[in-house]
Amino acid sequence: MSQHARGQRPEAAPFTERTPRVVAARHLTRRQGRDKAGRFLVEGAQAVREALAWQGGQVHELFVTETAAERNPELLQEASNAGIRISEVTDKAADSLSETVTPQGLIAVCDAVPQPLDTALQGTPRLVAVLYGVSDPGNAGTVTRVADAAGADAVIFASDTVDPHNGKCVRASTGSLFHLPIARSRDAAEVFAACRTAGLRLVAADGYAKQDLVEASAKGELKQPTAWVFGSEAHGLPDDVVASLDTSLKVPLYGAAESLNLATAAAVCLYASARDQRS
Amino acid sequence: MSQHARGQRPEAAPFTERTPRVVAARHLTRRQGRDKAGRFLVEGAQAVREALAWQGGQVHELFVTETAAERNPELLQEASNAGIRISEVTDKAADSLSETVTPQGLIAVCDAVPQPLDTALQGTPRLVAVLYGVSDPGNAGTVTRVADAAGADAVIFASDTVDPHNGKCVRASTGSLFHLPIARSRDAAEVFAACRTAGLRLVAADGYAKQDLVEASAKGELKQPTAWVFGSEAHGLPDDVVASLDTSLKVPLYGAAESLNLATAAAVCLYASARDQRS
Structure with missing residues (x-):
């Protein structure tokens, strides 16, 4: 030695x-x-x-x-x-x-990194990422990294989303787990209620949404304090969850791709909000 | 049977x-x-x-x-x-x-999917993704998928970028390899010259750039026909490559993250251009 x-x-x-x-x-x-x-x-x-x-x-x-x-x-x-x-x-x-x-x-x-929900959402958060049923730890970690980069105030691991401490999640987050408040709760209704109490508009990222985020941006909607809710790559968000949120938005698909993967979709959504909120 | x-x-x-x-x-x-x-x-x-x-x-x-x-x-x-x-x-x-x-x-x-460079860039392309030295096939495939989603006109695999037909690249592209023109060339100078001939402005995606893409967007720069050039996740773009392009732009980092990964950075860059070009 x-x-x-x-x-x-x-x-x-x-x-x-x-x-x-x-x-x-x-x-x-x-x-x-x-x-x-x-x-x-x-x-x-x-x-x-x-x-x-x-x-x-x-x-x-x-x-x-x-x-x-x-x-x-x-x-x-x-x-x-x-x-x-x-x-x-x-x-x-x-x-x-x-x-x-x-x-x-x-x-x-x-x-362990998670804080109580109300602690993670204290103050006046403007931008929050909620992961709902995201089972792939690499995806969860990458979205945490993107949320950090976009200046989000917190990331919430909701429902049966993977443990943020999973080794692959920790690695994919490249340190971002330590950079912003993390919370988790199996009770998604509790998460959504806490976001509303914190003054956040709950927006489902949903490939089937009628409106896309460029249209929402043009209307000034993305300037509002927003909690983006992201579902699993395989299944997206359940219909009843989408229905329970304030609105749903899709990333516009200009070419022939049927979808984006979770991390790249989250990047476009979170950066669209960050940009409008800071302009 | x-x-x-x-x-x-x-x-x-x-x-x-x-x-x-x-x-x-x-x-x-x-x-x-x-x-x-x-x-x-x-x-x-x-x-x-x-x-x-x-x-x-x-x-x-x-x-x-x-x-x-x-x-x-x-x-x-x-x-x-x-x-x-x-x-x-x-x-x-x-x-x-x-x-x-x-x-x-x-x-x-x-x-094989690749077309000759001048065929892939024929017409008046507005948005092209160039991969320079991207060795991870999953990343190359995911960026191809993002470029397709953002309505790009072509993806070019340049320098020692992975073979687009690599099994992991094909899988990560989820069909996008078949959706838009793909070209490849080990000769990056040839790629950049072909992009310029096609009327494209060559923009390095570079975390060390002085200007970020939100600033460039505000100046109307992203409306121009653009070839975004993306380097490897590990090493980024070599300095001499960055210097040889028309400009370089970074994705703004609003939080404490030191960087984004290649695919999420490409998503933000390509969608920023797509949005401005279509507005």
């Missing part, structure tokens, strides 16, 4: 996959374990850096392989300065905590 | 992975084989349906498993009516032609 990394954790032998603290952390690779502990795993230098800078919660522990320690001396120093426990682990132990094909050997145990 | 499918191909035994025609088709799973034959493989009912409807080339042969034949009687009838040779294959033979995790048992041999 490098001199520097040895300075971070003086114990002799690295933790193995059977060391109790590694075993405990491994429970966090499953949703049940994460929900029980209120914590999740963050992997890779970039994501761990975002977690360390996060104001909404804290990093409790860092597992690092010898190789990763040698590659990231500044990150380890930062964690050490913040009083975070750093443990060297074997490659096999790190792999057992990883959900990626090419594990990076650097894994943080971090507080 | 079902009565219906038997009607399509009266031979007794299904082709195996060693049958010469299957062996020949398998060469098309590799770029070298595709380039040599000028053909590629299209998999799954939806994509094969698009290929059959395509005006730009033809389907030469269809391989189908017994199960897939039973599931898609109308599609087989359509292919049969079009005089396309239909061959029953074993599941193993179909798997050997498939690039997906869950093979669908239905594979068409189809003409």
Whole structure:
């Protein structure tokens, strides 16, 4: 082990996959374990850096392989300065905590990100993304990244949407999970009620809508505080959900494509609102 | 085999992975084989349906498993009516032609899609997407789908961009490869010259650009006939390429995200142009 990394954790032998603290952390690779502990795993230098800078919660522990320690001396120093426990682990132990094909050997145990709905929507939010029944974690993470880029005030994981702490979701969000308030609720009616209480107009992103967002923009509709509601790529939004919202809008399809995928549709919708709200 | 499918191909035994025609088709799973034959493989009912409807080339042969034949009687009838040779294959033979995790048992041999640059850009194109060095086939296919949705006149695969016939690219395009002219050239200078000859303004999509597309839109710049040039997600566009184009624009980042991914950035850029050009 490098001199520097040895300075971070003086114990002799690295933790193995059977060391109790590694075993405990491994429970966090499953949703049940994460929900029980209120914590999740963050992997890779970039994501761990975002977690360390996060104001909404804290990093409790860092597992690092010898190789990763040698590659990231500044990150380890930062964690050490913040009083975070750093443990060297074997490659096999790190792999057992990883959900990626090419594990990076650097894994943080971090507080769960979701906040209560009313906290996530406090103040006067102008732009919110609601995911309804989005089961693909990569899509959920990418929409979170897009919402962050578009300056959204919160992202809400509603109904049976994937866990925001799913490893693929965390990766696809490229840190955005730590950048804006995240909430989740299986009770979609509660989510919609909270959005209305916060003064948001609920807009279904729906390929079957009569009006498209360019038309809505021309009427000034997109300037209003808006919660965009996005359904799953496979099934879209259920009819009864669309009917329960304030309006529905589609992205215009000018060519022969039958649809856009979820992330690109969300990008067009959220940026259309962001632009009108800021103009 | 079902009565219906038997009607399509009266031979007794299904082709195996060693049958010469299957062996020949398998060469098309590799770029070298595709380039040599000028053909590629299209998999799954939806994509094969698009290929059959395509005006730009033809389907030469269809391989189908017994199960897939039973599931898609109308599609087989359509292919049969079009005089396309239909061959029953074993599941193993179909798997050997498939690039997906869950093979669908239905594979068409189809003409390559690219057209010569000047054919793809003929007329007076208003909106074109140029992919420069995009190595991820899923990204290339998704951007093709977005360009189609935004009503683009062509997509050009330039420099060392992935082969448009790569199985993952074909799948991510969800048929859009057949909807609008596709061209490719390793010689990016030739691509840029052809775009200029076609009257297109070359705009680099570049996260480091000084001006963002909302500012450019306010000045009326996006109304001009435009070829958007997109670089790889990992590296963006090389500086010398950006310098050689007419201007560069970024997608504004209103939140804390450092960037958008390629497909969502392309969606925002292409739709911004489409909207201004149609307003």
